[in-house]
Amino acid sequence: MTMTRRAFATGLAAGVATSLISSGRTAAVAAPVKAHNVVLVHGLFADGSCWSEVIPRLQAAGLNVTSVQNPLTTLPEAAASAERVLARQDGPTVLAGHSFSGMIVTEAGVHPNVSALVYVAARAPDAGEDYTMLAKTYPVPPASAGIVFDGDEGRLSEEAFLKDFAADLPSVKAKALYAVQQPFHKALLTGKTSKAAWRSKPSFYAVSTEDRTINPDLERFMAKRMGAKTIEIKASHLGLISHPVEIADLILEAAGQSGVRAMCLAKRSRSIHLGHSRRFRRSYSASGLRLVGDR
Numbered sequence: 001m002t003m004t005r006r007a008f009a010t011g012l013a014a015g016v017a018t019s020l021i022s023s024g025r026t027a028a029v030a031a032p033v034k035a036h037n038v039v040l041v042h043g044l045f046a047d048g049s050c051w052s053e054v055i056p057r058l059q060a061a062g063l064n065v066t067s068v069q070n071p072l073t074t075l076p077e078a079a080a081s082a083e084r085v086l087a088r089q090d091g092p093t094v095l096a097g098h099s100f101s102g103m104i105v106t107e108a109g110v111h112p113n114v115s116a117l118v119y120v121a122a123r124a125p126d127a128g129e130d131y132t133m134l135a136k137t138y139p140v141p142p143a144s145a146g147i148v149f150d151g152d153e154g155r156l157s158e159e160a161f162l163k164d165f166a167a168d169l170p171s172v173k174a175k176a177l178y179a180v181q182q183p184f185h186k187a188l189l190t191g192k193t194s195k196a197a198w199r200s201k202p203s204f205y206a207v208s209t210e211d212r213t214i215n216p217d218l219e220r221f222m223a224k225r226m227g228a229k230t231i232e233i234k235a236s237h238l239g240l241i242s243h244p245v246e247i248a249d250l251i252l253e254a255a256g257q258s259g260v261r262a263m264c265l266a267k268r269s270r271s272i273h274l275g276h277s278r279r280f281r282r283s284y285s286a287s288g289l290r291l292v293g294d295r
Contacts, residue, residue, distance in 0.1 A: 075191025
């Protein structure tokens, strides 16, 4: 059955209304509206392929998935690229972002098609907040020293990429990701969000405890401030690649779907049950006995 836009909006409004905490500052996690679309956005030092380990798991669960190619030029242009994709979705949609693209999730997440937000080791500023100043209230992460500029374009050095950005990935994999990183424009870093979608949408956050690109304590602060359902994974900044099952599960939860791990365990349980059943039948057959119901 296809959910109408009116029914979706009514359900989402009801979920938000029941999830506001007493201070009125954030929206705690309510039972998510069931979504069949997921839009993914990448951050700095990457491209849309950084979600390649997560996408098949979401597709296997029957979700329609689109990975946005973030232009990495300015925040308004980056948000607009996500909004165009969101506008093409045919109903409830989970918007998920990694790293810098948490800015895009926060800004574009107010789109009426968005039913829930997922932040993966991502920035999550408030409306009008200076994220750079917020980040300075925590120890500077090592990766920051590895940013190099060629005129207006910035990249992460190979040493910093391998050591501080993708530290828990095999070297061959990390080097391949380094080779496809897209440059960002300096102007991108000066943008401020004008909206804070997490104040009105159910939000989920994955903290990377070994992150050397965004301080893990800053991630915890932002997740707590938004009242997000939060998980912690022992991962580098690229937990979406080193721990794709956990990230896919979180997105599926935001979509009101069964988690990948739960589905795998269920399949394994059914397989074990069938195996025991077959062995049980074979042993009885060998002894000349017949089970009730056998023909």
